[in-house]
Amino acid sequence: MTTQQVSVDHPSRGTLRAYAGTELAGARLESVDHHVAECRECIVTLAELTDTAELARGWARLDRSLDEPRPGRFERLLRLLGLHEDLARIAATTPALHASWLGTAAFIMVGALLITRYAPADVAGLAFLTTFPVLPVVGAALSFGPSLDPTYELTLVSPIGRFPIILLRTLSVLITLIGIAGLGSLAMPQQGLAAVAWMAPSLALTLVTIALTVKLEPRVAGACTAAAWAVCVIATSNSDGTSVLLTVEGQLAVAGLVVVAGAAVVRLRRYFDLLTPIDFPSLARATP
């Protein structure tokens, strides 16, 4: 047995551990080197000490860090704003938040702003008031639906439920758009109420759209809300470009609508949790 030849001075386990950890140097390193080269027993000990478990853990850690999903810009922003990382992911998968859609929204806003700036006064304020609040409605309509969310059915039957997801997604679209529109309204020629008159209707119309999705396909719900809003703006406007919606009373009425629609959404929340028959035609259409 080779072990017998060198059995006199086996290095201690501590020394071997240090050797394995490449902590030895100089003469000690050399002597252990010599010994290990000859001693089978110490090689076995050494193999034990070169912690394979630790090595495996190291690989696993590396593997994990490679697997780690990398959040996109929007998701990082949401996390920065303090949203829980899981919710940020759900919000970030909102179909309506895709760059193409946001680009279109920004384009429409710029258009509306240009109208406000350069069009005759009698259409300017109204163009702004009609367009801006409709954008989050479109966003809400595109946030969750059988034909837009590829994982619709899966999301529907997940324990997290459809209601929080609808809220989360529409609100993140709304907040994003309010951000963009807020910057836009700084460029408005008129200041005061006219510059912020779009804000309450945005919220109100979004809530109305959400409430309607209990019975209507989200896109239909969005279209109905947008159409109703256009009619409402036209009906309440005068030919000189003033509108009751641009007054304090009008804004209070809209604020009332926010409360009513919000209450309706909360009351209806359990109905969001099931596939409604209305979803069916679109689900059928989605099948190849």
Added chain:
Amino acid sequence: MPSATVAVTGLIRRYGRHIALDQVSLGLTKGVTGLLGPNGAGKTTLLRILATALSPDQGTIDMLGIDPLTAKGRLEARRVLGYLPQHPGFHPGFTAFEFIDYVGILRRITNRAQRHDETRRVLDAVGLSDVRGKKIKTLSGGMRQRVALAAAIVGDPQFLILDEPTVGLDPNQRLRFRELIAELGEDHVVLLSTHQTEDVGALCQHVVVLAGGTVRFDGTPADLSAYAAGRVWHSAQKDPNAVAGWRTGQGTVHNIGSPPPGATLLEPTLEDGYLLLLDGDPALKEVA
């Protein structure tokens, strides 16, 4: 102690005047149950109801001791069931890992490390560890179907609902998929719909035939084959009295129906039983 069974009684579901499910009752235990039926038989409606995506107009469900038809039970049920929809969709930008991780979020696995471990486990279970970092849109149809199966088993739900899981797979992929499902059947309640009798023959211990919204057969695959006992024969030319007949690879004609006296009877297959069972079905004539 929750029971490891799923029992459905008197399920009725209408879409307008059309009755999709009419008094459907069935019981499921551990193992793989095949739900067989022609297109339009009500299979997907039944699976959607069991997956809590849809509610029935009438009937009761006992899912592992949970009543998914109540608001509270529905959330509990969603934790114990895994669902592979008929047309699973994916967010276009996701890798396999990111998608499963997202499903983990929807299933409320809030601890990130735990969720990532679970993601790796299910991807490994379906044999997709190697491509976990690839975008789903670059994967083959068979691989995507496996991603969808992986999504269904996140969190190890005890009741698996698979809607036509083998559709669109080539023979090789189908074989691999059957293996996976058979494995899951060892300790899960698995219900899969298909219109392929080979799937049922290959992996189901229990088969339910649904046609025109009602249960036509409920038993073992052997019993379904036995339904055609004494009614399958072969002949040199197609027998005009046969319900159905087709020339096989051997050159003779395989007939099912009422054999003429002295015919050479054949051992019935599952397909023979299924075809005879559905023969003369008014609901099928409607579909055809």
